[in-house]
Amino acid sequence: MKVGEQLVKEEIGDNETVITNSAQTVKLDQAFKEHSVAEFFKKNKQMLGFYGKVRTLTMIVHEYITNSLDACEETGTLPNLDVKIDEIGSEYYEVTVTDNGPGISQENVGKAFGKLLAGTKFHRLIQSRGQQGIGCSGCTMLSQMTTGKATKIITGRVGKKPISLEITIDPKFNEPKITNLKELDKNFVGTAVQSKFKGVLYRDSEQGPLEYLRRTAISNPHAQISFRDPQGQKIVFKRTHNSIPELPKEIKPHPKGITVDEIITMVKTTKARTVQGFIISDFDRTGAKSISELKKAVRFDLNKDPKKLVWDEAEEIIRAFKNINFIAPSVDALRPIGEEQIRNSLNSIIKPEFLTVLTRKPAVYAGGFPFQVEIAIAYGGDAGRVTTDGKKMEIMRFANRVPLPFDAGNCALTHAVQSIDWKRYNIKDAENSPVTIFINFISVHIPYTGAGKQSVADEEEVLEEVRLALMNTGRRAGIYISHKKKEEENQLKRKMFYKYIPEIARALNNITNFSEDEIKTKMEKLVLEKLKLDEAEDAKEMKKLEEQMENDEKSSLNVENKKKPRKK
Ligand SMILES: Nc1ncnc2c1ncn2[C@@H]1O[C@H](COP(=O)(O)OP(=O)(O)O)[C@@H](O)[C@H]1O
Ligand SMILES: [Mg+2]
Incomplete structure (x- = not known):
């Protein structure tokens, strides 16, 4: 048996291993590099739904529109959305979306449009359209990848002068690069974004942007959506309902819908000082009764510091949760x-x-x-x-x-x-x-x-x-x-x-x-x-x-x- 094999057998207990010669090893070591999440998605844009010429253009409209609707909903504004698509060359289009939402602060606008996996919605259990924080920033990246151009943004908040700026992403560090930042001497509350894309196609088909907006208007009767297509035709979907939908409520996770990994993530940020306290305060439908059942099912002390909880213990908790009868999750968070x-x-x-x-x-x-x-x-x-x-x-x-x-x-x-x-x-x-x-x-x-x-x-x-x-x-x-x-x-x-x-x-x-x-x-x-x-x-x-x-x-x-x- 080779030395390496012996080592693996003793240290890891696995009898399968690949032995390379030393020249190959050095080459491999040199090739070993880290990639940022931006570099990853740059190579795998289809994972963001950006594939197919027609589909890509619809997905871009989708990303901007869902953000506008989410933002308006969160601040109780009846959405007025304006979408324009201009053809500026062969398979080359410019998309402009303007909303009357709350706008984005100067501090956050860079991250919102120029950093992947950044946003306000990821860590919440709430009924919203966006979840991951890879929507509009994904569009910024697609735009710069296909045209070399920056995404232009104008955003204004109540009581503040609006700002205009241009954003690109530095893929190496997944960080925004902001240029041409200016304060505008105008009145505007909301966000307008304009970006260019090559290798996409506008079609008036079932999977095109117009049908997407028509369906968005159907499912959001409180929104007014106007659209100008590349031929200059203007279509307005008028709002048919004048009251703002009640804001969805954020809920805590239910013990039956949680994984070991999620528990490990949650304990890092919990304010509770014991595992018992963590389970009562950070979950839906947990209380003294479930704790007394849990106590019997796990082998460790529930008074321990949750930050010190290890994987095996979290696994024990999940196993115990499976056998405990909890009240079904509260459903009043749905809208x-x-x-x-x-x-x-x-x-x-x-x-x-x-x-x-x-x-x-x-x-x-x-x-x-x-x-x-x-x-x-x-x-x-x-x-x-x-x-x-x-x-x-x-x-x-x-x-x-x-x-x-x-x-x-x-x-x-x-x-x-x-x-x-x-x-x-x-x-x-x-x-x-x-x-x-x-x-x-x-x-x-x-x-x-x-x-x-x-x-x-x-x-x-x-x-x-x-x-x-x-x-x-x-x-x-x-x-x-x-x-x-x-x-x-x-x-x-x-x-x-x-x-x-x-x-x-x-x-x-x-x-x-x-x-x-x-x-x-x-x-x-x-x-x-x-x-x-x-x-x-x-x-x-x-x-x-x-x-x-x-x-x-x-x-x-x-x-x-x-x-x-x-x-x-
Ligand atoms: N039109 C907008 N108005 C206000 N905030 C916005 C707007 N567009 C994007 N944002 C902010 O940027 C963040 C990132 O957006 P995005 O990349 O689409 O991810 P997600 O929607 O999944 O959170 C959002 O969470 C939101 O905070
Ligand atoms: Mg989004």
């Missing part, structure tokens, strides 16, 4: 859009013939994360996806009011729609119907399947909630559609009868010599009576259908409930 607001915005933007909206009660997934589902089904009008093959079913997915236009196939929300047997709801050939299904999934923590944040993971409870909401709204839509079909059939019947009455009256008059007019009047009366009878029959049939659908839904609910008891 749904609301049925009336969704109804108003869909009526204003999609103008459907029929619309049904449902906001379900909050539920919990993975034991520790509260969430809530909102569904609407719109039929007719501008509902459905326009294709060369006619109208198709359109699924609009949202997470915390943010449209998710990409990666539909991977998403629990799509899977739930696909799992519904629409024929049962009398929506035959649902795929080819003028239907828009709106789904908003809200949570303090969205279980995204990837860093691109475009699809929700198949959590069992999430699938179940979306399915139940779809069954309920699907039934209402189905009843409307059946009524409408019957109506159309009856109209057709009426038309046919009336078309032939004059001919029959004439023929009967020839044979019988009875007055043609009299025959006509009598026949019309007869037809009316017959149609009335038919309609009564139809109404009876519809009622039966409604009852049947309601029973179907109830029995699916029972099956689901038996499978997995709902958490209180």
Whole structure:
């Protein structure tokens, strides 16, 4: 056995190791370098969702818009957002987004736009659009990578003169570089950002910026969004709701939704002086009862300093948490859009013939994360996806009011729609119907399947909630559609009868010599009576259908409930 192998065996106890000769080792040592997070994302921009020419441009708009909406929400401002996209060359565009939010202080503006993984939202369990702090700073980097140009910003706060500046990121240190900083002698409260990008493309498609903004307007009825496209066309999505949404509440993590690593991170900053105190004060739903159960389950003293907690002890805590019955997490931190607001915005933007909206009660997934589902089904009008093959079913997915236009196939929300047997709801050939299904999934923590944040993971409870909401709204839509079909059939019947009455009256008059007019009047009366009878029959049939659908839904609910008891 070689010396190195012997060493590994003794010191680490592993019998697999790779031995290199000394020249290779020196070369490897020289090649060993550190990289900043900015350098990492510069090489891996697809991880930020920046891939595909059309998708990239939409993602840029998304990053700026979500920040503006978050900022306005936090300071209780009704958002007025202005988006402009200018084509300045081949696959070369300039994006300008202006908001009337709180603005950013001179001290923080550099970090906000010029440092990756920096921001105000990362360490909070709160229902917000941004989470990681790699949104607008990612755009700054993409802009400088593709054009060599800086991002221009004007930002103003209440009671202060606005400032204008240009920002780039020094990728080596992931630090902002600010140039041309000036104070402006104007009145402006809010933030305007302007940056240029090459290798991107504007398309007026389902995955383009205009559709993204249309959907943002639908899920944010309190926002006014104006957009000027590269052709100079201006589109304004007016606000349909005038009150500012209540600010989402920040919540503490629930013991069932925590990991060992998170405990280790939390103890570093806790103000508590004992592990017991830390568990009571830094978690949701913990108290004397859970502490007494925890005491029995762990082998160390809960009075120890939490800063001295080691990995194995944190692991013991997590194991114990699994067996303790905690009250389900508080759900009052969630802020749904609301049925009336969704109804108003869909009526204003999609103008459907029929619309049904449902906001379900909050539920919990993975034991520790509260969430809530909102569904609407719109039929007719501008509902459905326009294709060369006619109208198709359109699924609009949202997470915390943010449209998710990409990666539909991977998403629990799509899977739930696909799992519904629409024929049962009398929506035959649902795929080819003028239907828009709106789904908003809200949570303090969205279980995204990837860093691109475009699809929700198949959590069992999430699938179940979306399915139940779809069954309920699907039934209402189905009843409307059946009524409408019957109506159309009856109209057709009426038309046919009336078309032939004059001919029959004439023929009967020839044979019988009875007055043609009299025959006509009598026949019309007869037809009316017959149609009335038919309609009564139809109404009876519809009622039966409604009852049947309601029973179907109830029995699916029972099956689901038996499978997995709902958490209180
Ligand atoms: N339009 C804006 N108005 C106010 N603050 C903003 C705006 N845009 C960005 N910020 C600040 O910059 C931070 C970083 O933004 P970003 O990189 O998009 O990350 P995230 O949104 O995930 O926090 C935000 O957390 C916020 O504090
Ligand atoms: Mg953001």
